[in-house]
Amino acid sequence: MKIGVYICECGSNIAGTIDTEKVARSAEPLPKVSVSRVYRYACSEPGQNLITNDIEELGLDRIIVAACSPSMHEPTFRAVLKERGLNPYLLEMVNIREQCSWVHSDKKQATEKAISLLTAAVLRNALQQPLTPKKVGVTNNALVIGGGIAGIQAALDLAEVGYKTYLVEKTPSIGGKMAQLDKTFPTLDCSACILSPKMVDVGRHPNITLLANSEVVEVEGFVGNFKVKIKKKATYVDPVKCTLCDECVPVCPVIIHDEYNENLSPRRAIYIPFPQAVPATYIIEEETCLGIDPLICAKCRDVCGPEAIDFDMKPEIIEEEFGAIVVATGYEAYPIENIGEYGYGSIHNVISGLEFERILSASGPTDGVVRRPSDGKVPKTVVFIHCAGSRDPAKHLPYCSKVCCMYSTKHALQYRHLVHDGTAVNFYIDIRTAGKDYEEFYQRAAEEDGVIYIKGKVSEILEDGDQLLIRGVNTLTSETVEMHADLVVLANGMMPSEGTKKIASMLKLPVDSTGFIREAHPKLKPVDTVISGVFLAGTASGPKDIPETVAHASGAASRASTILAQKELEIDATIANVNEMLCRGCGMCVDSCPYSAIELEAKNSFGHTIKVAVVNEALCKGCGTCSATCLNGAIGHLGYTDNQILAQIKALSQK
């Protein structure tokens, strides 16, 4: 056995705080070490060549690189070993940058720590065994969960590459929140006009199976081989027969709020969500229909010419296998009724951003005329309050939702375009217009379109006759502001949707403190999750505007393609393994495994049936929870055996 040790200086990143020469010399007398060198940038081409040459000339068979975190360059150096015919798992990375030079300032102590870490690594490396990664096949189908703009884009991209893609949407139509918007900033183009071509593409694409009115109910399996159960709810209308004639709607006796119009207008129990809905079909809402029972009411069926209505339709469970999953489950608007001082919910003329969006829309409840909910009058003064519930860590959402400054500006500007003698006042904390043409859009609103901006927060909204009294403060002049308005629009922020929470817990995806799904790396893996084969698109991972969402979704589709394009996948070999002689079959590992990667299997032991834990190599992430749980010490960890860890501890505890 010949170990080669390489200390990287990483420019001054490591060498600035650690005496690398001293660290290299410290390794020389250690057992099995043949050579110990310092290099300025070990990850560079010449740095890699140095290792390659030593392997050839000195006959090294194990390599230790003391440099940055293994999450950065372990793959680089493993590849070096592999190229020279060595087992890549005989490489040991020692993190002397993130966990040493960057976090210490005393050169002497940092050097000592680096020496200890390196010594531990040398002793551990000598006990390392060559490991062979397992291979698993890949199903080349993709599943996209959520049919908003993120899901639509991801599904279209995947389908265009040629993968069969299932798009599952909970509601009767795809389109999501974007379908409810009137216009989009900063170009003011009509949201439906730019969205509907994509929706139509989804409906028509031969590679896309669109499952609207459906929910993912169970996900099993692992990257390349997810087994998914999808529940498709009964719609009671045959989409093939339905001609969209609208005869059924006027006869339906059930009148309820229309969620597409944010409950500002009525709809019937049989309905089409909106004119451009995809799939284009009417459906009967089971919960509100008088009972899906022709004996009680069958008015819609009676008038339906093409006999499209079928009360016997049953929900079905669709079982499919997928190689990759894109989670595009989106956001929900913050419930602004939580902000007691603004009176949303009790004061009629305090409305949410999305409600105002519908009021502005030509297809909305007021046919595009700005009218306020209480009396239908055209409001002459509208106050827009930014950060309604956002950037308020004490009581509401701690974060900035990114889009509210822009959409409030857009609302104010649109209002001014529609009501020329109207006054639009924006109360803001800060104006955030980071984005292409966003600042120009804000300037235009403020300078050309006469939108008034007041820096400050509104503390209270009260009813005063048929007007609203707004009390707040102008923080630039330090004056209190008291003004009357006819309508107040609250710019509520984004929070993870119910669907996002549900899918996160179903797929065991970690979420951050705000409930959004956590990316595998916030900067370098923004669409990956910690579960391989599961990717994120759009606002499921945090607030985003439309261009960002579309780019994110295309990113997710592209990352998913990297898996779908494989015939088989290599599974990292550093995973749990069971010593059957010691296993007692208690199943504590089964219960504690966060990835459901362990099962108990019945085995015959000298005639007796015993239970033994079996690790699913494709599911195991090598987290080590089972090893820590096992009382018998029967589950070990390949690449991190007890002996290897003990050798490290021994080295680290020596003075």
Added chain:
Amino acid sequence: MVDKELLVKTAKKIVSREDVKYVVGYKQGTYGFVISPSFAYTPEDVDNFIYNPLCKKNLTVYPILEEKLPLRREEEEDKRKIGIVVKGCDSRALVQIIQEKGLTREDLVIIGIPCKGVIDLKKIEKRFPNQTEAVNVVETDNAEYILNISGAVQHIPKEELLSEVCKSCEYPNPTIYDFLIGEKIEVGEVPEYSGLKNLDETPLEDRWAYWEKHFQNCIRCYACREACPLCYCKTCMADMLEPQWIRRSVNLSENTAWNIMRAFHLAGRCISCGECESVCPVNIPLMELNKKLEKDVKEMFKYNAGLDTKEKTLFGTFNPDDPEEFIM
């Protein structure tokens, strides 16, 4: 006072069943205050069953340690049930073992005895040393034990002989049983275990000195392990050679490692029967360690071992919301 007639009748009925291999209960020992386990394979074997306050031993070690010899060709597995007599704490051991899949509920026919506390063998032997003849003990309703020793009848207040763990027992009634011998006992306010000061309150140096003194005496006979119903791993970590977690040599360092490891392997599993402490030949207060862990587990995870067979084990539960403020 447990109705012996009913106990014997119940055990006879169970052992007569075809699907029962044997019933394990208590019989009078051959020496002083010692009570022996009795394995009854036939109804006649049950005649020597007794139950009195000396029946401290936790019998649940027997079904779990039963050796399964290799079967000859064509030989069928013996899947018959085992009958067992349990007190409150013993039944919790069964529940815990069932949770850990060491046994299944179907493997067992359980005779439960509501327990008013048992006598600490060390205390009674200290009081009546060199007692060789078997002794019967009767508990009266006014917290007294009546002992007939060499013809002399002794009345001793219960408090003086009662095991320390029984004084803070929260579960005198079996948490799992098929037959209950006698009425359930009402559980009032239970005083907290008194022996925690050596782990909770005293300064670190004193604490260390206290435990060093005790661990120094350990002879590593592993009687604590053998008596414990939950120390039933096929290969104990203390016996492993690769890696050798604990060296064979008997010295303070290795003794300390053993005793701490033993206690930690019982965290969230110990059911406070006190067997380990009562069999320890050098009187190490092992229950103080166990109780400290029991208290911590209770406070941190709101978890009590051995109450419900459907519940998951403490270490078999992964919950993203687990408190972690005590993790450094």
